[in-house]
Structures are given as C-alpha cells and as structure tokens.
Amino acid sequence: MTAYTQAPAEAAGAAPPGSPPRRRRRLAPRTIGYLLILPTVLVLAGVQGYPLVKLALLSVQDLTQRELFSGLPAPFIGLGNYAKILSDPDFYLVVLRTVAFTAANVALTLVLATGLALVMRAASRWCRLLLTVVLICVWAMPQVVSTLVFNWLFDYEFGVVNWLVGRLPGVDMNGHDWYANTISGFGVITMIVVWGAIPFVAITLYAGISQVPKELEEAARVDGANSRQIFFRVTYPILRPIYTIVTVLSVIWDFQVFNQVWVARGGRPEPQYQTLGVYSFVRAFGVNEYSLGAAIAVITVLLLLIFTVFYIRQSLRQGEID
Amino acid sequence: MASQPSTRARRGRRGGGRIAANTIGIVASVVLIFPVYWMVLTAFKPGDELMTYTPHFATLHPTLANFSRAVHAPHFADALGNSVVIAFSTMIIALVLALLAAVAIARFRWYGRRAFIFAILVVQMVPMSALIIPLYLMLNSIDQVNKLSGVVLTYLAFVLPFSIWTLRGFVAGVPAELEEAAMVDGCTRLQAFFRIVLPLVFPGLVATSIYALIQSWNEYIMAYVLLSDQQKETLPVWLVSFVSAHGVDYGALMAGATMMALPVVVFFAVIQRHVASGLTAGAVKG
Numbered sequence: 001m002t003a004y005t006q007a008p009a010e011a012a013g014a015a016p017p018g019s020p021p022r023r024r025r026r027l028a029p030r031t032i033g034y035l036l037i038l039p040t041v042l043v044l045a046g047v048q049g050y051p052l053v054k055l056a057l058l059s060v061q062d063l064t065q066r067e068l069f070s071g072l073p074a075p076f077i078g079l080g081n082y083a084k085i086l087s088d089p090d091f092y093l094v095v096l097r098t099v100a101f102t103a104a105n106v107a108l109t110l111v112l113a114t115g116l117a118l119v120m121r122a123a124s125r126w127c128r129l130l131l132t133v134v135l136i137c138v139w140a141m142p143q144v145v146s147t148l149v150f151n152w153l154f155d156y157e158f159g160v161v162n163w164l165v166g167r168l169p170g171v172d173m174n175g176h177d178w179y180a181n182t183i184s185g186f187g188v189i190t191m192i193v194v195w196g197a198i199p200f201v202a203i204t205l206y207a208g209i210s211q212v213p214k215e216l217e218e219a220a221r222v223d224g225a226n227s228r229q230i231f232f233r234v235t236y237p238i239l240r241p242i243y244t245i246v247t248v249l250s251v252i253w254d255f256q257v258f259n260q261v262w263v264a265r266g267g268r269p270e271p272q273y274q275t276l277g278v279y280s281f282v283r284a285f286g287v288n289e290y291s292l293g294a295a296i297a298v299i300t301v302l303l304l305l306i307f308t309v310f311y312i313r314q315s316l317r318q319g320e321i322d
Numbered sequence: 323m324a325s326q327p328s329t330r331a332r333r334g335r336r337g338g339g340r341i342a343a344n345t346i347g348i349v350a351s352v353v354l355i356f357p358v359y360w361m362v363l364t365a366f367k368p369g370d371e372l373m374t375y376t377p378h379f380a381t382l383h384p385t386l387a388n389f390s391r392a393v394h395a396p397h398f399a400d401a402l403g404n405s406v407v408i409a410f411s412t413m414i415i416a417l418v419l420a421l422l423a424a425v426a427i428a429r430f431r432w433y434g435r436r437a438f439i440f441a442i443l444v445v446q447m448v449p450m451s452a453l454i455i456p457l458y459l460m461l462n463s464i465d466q467v468n469k470l471s472g473v474v475l476t477y478l479a480f481v482l483p484f485s486i487w488t489l490r491g492f493v494a495g496v497p498a499e500l501e502e503a504a505m506v507d508g509c510t511r512l513q514a515f516f517r518i519v520l521p522l523v524f525p526g527l528v529a530t531s532i533y534a535l536i537q538s539w540n541e542y543i544m545a546y547v548l549l550s551d552q553q554k555e556t557l558p559v560w561l562v563s564f565v566s567a568h569g570v571d572y573g574a575l576m577a578g579a580t581m582m583a584l585p586v587v588v589f590f591a592v593i594q595r596h597v598a599s600g601l602t603a604g605a606v607k608g
Contacts, residue, residue, distance in 0.1 A: 032511075033430035037438060040423040040482060047479035048445050051456035058456060068459070116350060122343035133591075134351040137358050140590035142540035144558040145579040148565065149361045152572050160360060160377045195357070249446075256449030259542050263562055277451035284455045285547070297452035308447050312440065 052301075058294035065288045074291070081295035090271070091279075091296075095303075098255060098275040101186060105254040108194045110247065113201035118231075120206045132203070139199035143192075147263040150192045154178045179265070182272045189273075192260045197253065201246045208242040209235065248311050255304055276300045361583075364576035365389065372573045388577035392564075395574065400553045401560035405539055408470055408556060412477040412538040416485050417531050419478075421523075424489035425515070429498070446483045453479075454547055461548060468550050476548070477538045485530045492526025493519065529593045536586050557582050 027035075059081055063074035085091050116135075120128050141149075154161050156177040166173035179185040212235055220230045236243070258277040261269055269278050280300065284293020364372065366384040392398065426432070427439060457476055458467065466472030496519050504514040542558040549555050555563065561578050 029430045030432040033426045033432035033435070036422040036426035036430070039419045040486065041438075043419060043475075043478050043482060044441075044445060047457070047475055048448060048453070051453045051460055052448065054456035054460060055452065058459070063459075068462075115346075119343045119346050119350065122339050123347045124340060124344055127344045127347040130351050131347050134355045136590050137587055138354050140536070140587040141358065141583055142558060142586065144540070144542045144561060145361070145583050146357065148561065148575060148579055149357045152364065152576065153357060153360060155572075158373050158375065158377075158572075163375070163377050195354070198354070252447050252449075256451055258449075258451045262543070266566065267562065277449055281451055281454060281543075290455050290459070293455050297449070297455065301448055301452050304447050304449065305444075309444065312443055 055294050055297055055301075058291050059298045061291050063290045068288075068290070077291075081291050082299075084292065085295055085299070094274055094276055094279045101190070101257070101275060102251060102254045105190055105193050105197070105257075106247065106250045108190065109197045109201055109250055109254075110243075112194065113198050113205055113246075116198065116202040117205035117209050120202070121209055135199035135203055138195065139203070141196065143196060143259040144263055146196055147192050147260050150188060150195075151264055154188050179273075185273065189257075189260050189264055192264065193254060193257055196260075197250060201250065204242060204246055205239065208239045212238050244311060244314075248308050251307060252304060256300070276303075361576045362580055364572060365580045367573060369573065388573035389581070391571065391574040392578040392581065395564055395578075397552050397555065397560055398578075401555050401557045404470060404549075404554060405557040408473055408477065408545075409535050409538040411470075411474045412481060413531050413534040415474070416478055416481045416534040417527060420482055420485035420489050420530060421493075421527065423482075423486045424493045425519075427486070427490050428493035442483045442486055445479075450480060451543065454543065457544070458547055467548055468554060470549075470554065473545055473548050473556075474538075476544050477541060480541075481534045481537050485534055488530050488533065489523065489526050492523045492529075496522045532589045532593045536589060539582075539586060 058074075060076055060078055061074040062077045062080070066072070067074045116131065120131050123131070153159055156162065156175050161178075162173040162176050165171055165176075178188050216234050216238075217230050220234050225233065256277045257275060258281070261273055261275055261278050262281075265273050269282070274282060276296065277300065280293045280296035283296060284290050363379075363381065365388050366386075367378070367381050368383045368385045368387065371378045371381055371383070427435065461467045461472045461476070466475065500518050500522075501511075501514045504518050505511065509517065540558060541556075542562070545556045546559050546562075549559065552563075561575070561582060564578060565575060
C-alpha cells in the first residue's frame, strides 16, 4: 500500500517487468487526481465558495428589498453594517448567549456520551445491544420531529413533564410554561440538542474505546491506577484524535443551532431566545435587512473559525488527520 | 505470587462493575427512549386519551385515526413526494461526486491535496444559517428559488464534505496491493477500480448514501426559505406548518412525526455501524 501510494507515478507509468511494452499513453496520476476532484470543487465553489464571497460582499453593502426587486446594484457602505452591529448592546448579549449555550451543550454532550460509551463497554452484551438500539432510534430522529416531541412533553397544559414534576411534594406545575423563563426555556432547548447529539458522539467514542487494547488498561490497573487515572492517562490520550473530531463537530453544530430554537418557539423566537444563527436570520428576512444579516453571519463564521481552525491545524500538524 | 489475589480482586470488581453498568445502561435507555416512546404512543392514542391532565403511559385502545388525520391534512402527499425526489436526487449526485473525490484523496498524490482536505473540513464549519442569505439571493438570480433542483443543489454543498470524509476512510481501507495485482494481471486502472475497489467499498457507499438521504430528508431551514409554494414544501416544513395551520393537534402531529421518522430509523439501524466505523477510520487511520 505504501509503495503504491507514495510512488504512484512509478506504479502507473512503468510497465511491469516481463510484460510486453505498452505504448498506450496513460494520464499522470496527478492529472487523474485533479479530474476526480473537479466536480466536487465545482459544486463546492458554486454553492459554498461563491455564497461565502457573496456573503462577505453583502456585508459591506446595503441591500434592501428595493434593490432585490429592481435589480439595481446595492450601494457599498463600507463597514457601516459592522459598525451598526458592534454598537448594538443587544448583539453582545446574543453572542454571550450563543457562547454559553454552545459551551453548555458541548460539555454536557461530551460528558454524557463518554459516560455512556464507558457504560457500554463495561455492560453485558444484552445491555450493550439495548443501548445501541436506543441510541440509533434517538440518532435517527429528525431535529424538527424531536423538537416537536419535546414541546409536547413540556406542553404547559397536557405535558407529561409537568405532571411528573408535579408529583413531587409541594410542587405545583399546573399550567407551568417552561418557556416563560429564559433559563428554563433554554434548559429545555439544551435537552433537545444534547439528547439529539449524544448518540453520534457516544457511538463514535464507543467505537474508539473498544479499539483501545485491554492490556494497556490492565497493566495500568496492576500498577495501581484507579479508574479515573486509567481513563485520563491511558484511554483518553489514545482517543484524542476522536475527541478532537467530535469536539470540533459538536462546537460547529451547537454554535449554529437554528432548527431547535426556531421550531421550539413556533417560528417566532422572542428576542431573548435568539442565538446568533436565529438573530442573523430574523434580521435578514424579518426586516429585509439582508446586509445586516450578512454581517452578523460573517461575524458568526469568524468566531467559529478562530476556534476550529486552531484545532484542525493542530491535528494536521500532529499527523492525526492525513 | 501476588497475581492470584489481584486477579481475584479484579474479577470481583469487574463483576460488581458489570451489574452497576447494566443498571445505569437500563436507566439511561429508558430515559433516552422516552420521548420516542411518547411520540409513538401519542400517535396511536384515541382522542379521549390524548388531552388528559393525568397522562396515560400506555393505551389499550390503539387507533389509526391520528394517522388518517395527518395523511388527509392538506399537502401531505405533495410534501412526501417532494421529500422523496429531493432526498434521492441529492443522494445519487452526492454519492458519485464524493466517491470520485474520495478516490482522489486516498489513492493519488497531487499538489494541493492537503489544502483540499483542509478545505473539506473547514467547509463543514460554515453554518448553514450563515449561507441562507447569499444562497437565497444567488438562486433567486438564476431562477432556482421555489424549485426542487435549487434545493438539491444547496443540499449537495452540505452533504458532500462529510460524504467525502467518510468514503475516504473506506477507500483508504482497501489495500492498494489488490489494485496493483489486478493491474499487473492486465486490468486497466479503471477496470481494477470497478472490479476490485468498488465491491470492497460497497458498505461505505451504502453508509454514505443513506447518510446523504437522511440529511436531505430531515433538512428544514433551507427548504423553508427556498420553497415558498405549499405544493413544493418538504416533509419537515409540512410538519411544522401543520402545527400552526390547525392549532396544535398533537395526535395527528405525532402521527406525522412518526411517519417521517420511521424510514430514517430503519435505515439508520442498517447502517449505523458503518458510519461510526467510517468516521473512526477517518479520524485515526491515515
């Protein structure tokens, strides 16, 4: 494998010894490589690259409904949109809310999923199978569906959660609206997000954990390490590449949570429920200030990039991703 | 010497650990599956058990009335048809393009390869909600707003990177010696690919295809923005608009939700092992 991948030119170009010399012209492997990625590059350039450039352009223009319908070019206004956003105290609240929400979601997801992965490994076969089936069912639930289901569970009138919590002595949950208070409201949305995110992370981590040689952990145990030490000193270092991937992906997904907030609030999220993605969307399409929405989106992408590019570069350097 | 008691102690600890793990496993399963159970149960509950202050945790009178109401709600058939068309088109195109790119990455060395991999990873980082505005304007200018093809195009952008990443792991997992051997035996590179590599990455293809299918089956916000006609909406958009249009008929809503989720659950059950292993392969293997 290595001989072939490291010296493909040789493998493809030189005729194998003993066979009659062939005169057919072969494409150089490099050219084949380029031809193979061409369609993908075209699609991604068209549907991600161009819109990204367009997004950046839009954020320094002032595009309103008038330009959209008349087809007139939108005037350039420089950094006006950014100035407008950055001087808006609400914006910082939205950023803080988004960061806190993301941090809570990612931390909860990783901790709970790690716990589940460890439980899966320690449990009996039947229990592991049970957990796998359950995780798959949860994993497969579309976000829109699960958000609607959680809204039904937390319904203020007939919700089963209100009934259950109301069983506790001295608690009256009659007609309790979980979304009336932002903290408990985001608590519910966090539950929806984390519940949906756990299966992917748990199954991925379990797949990794089951590949960790048992002997290593046994050896550590014989040397007197406790379970916590074994996890952090032996298991975790081996699983680091997997943790990197799932952390980066979780941050990306949770930072841009849109569907859960949008659907949970019935398509009309109140200002105190707006995270960056929702905020940008509401500004752009709600008031038709496309440029302002674009500037918010650019800031969102930049914030994400700061975190993730650092993470990915590090992984690339360490050769964890090739 | 010291190994005898230590082995016994370890075994004892592990036995206790297993019981504890099983207990936690059962509790976690019940908690995690409850929302799904509640959805399906609600979908089958007769009307007089739906809206009760004291919940019924099971029903002895399952009914299909909720499903019937959901199916006969306006535009259900349209939404189902649109979702099927969009999901399958996205899947087929994504599969072909991703396989080509995966082979390019796993099998060939070319200038800019690492940059391409980096780009694939970074592209997944761009929030879809950030691209809604420019995508909408772009599709608007080429007359693709309110068309299913425009939606397929946008879904490709979000499905391709992950598909390439997953498939890459599978292609890299096929020893290149096999291909070389076939080529030594007189196959062309193309023949070697079709006869040797393709059959071996087939599980990966299945996993990727269903991933693409599910993503485009479940996507909500792009479809919501891009498809303005009610006849054009997809299942998730239909499901959400169904709530506001009729007040909340939770029985029918949960029936609709069950119908939308069921095929996904079945597909996922078939492929989840491959997705997880493909991802782990992508993360740890070269």
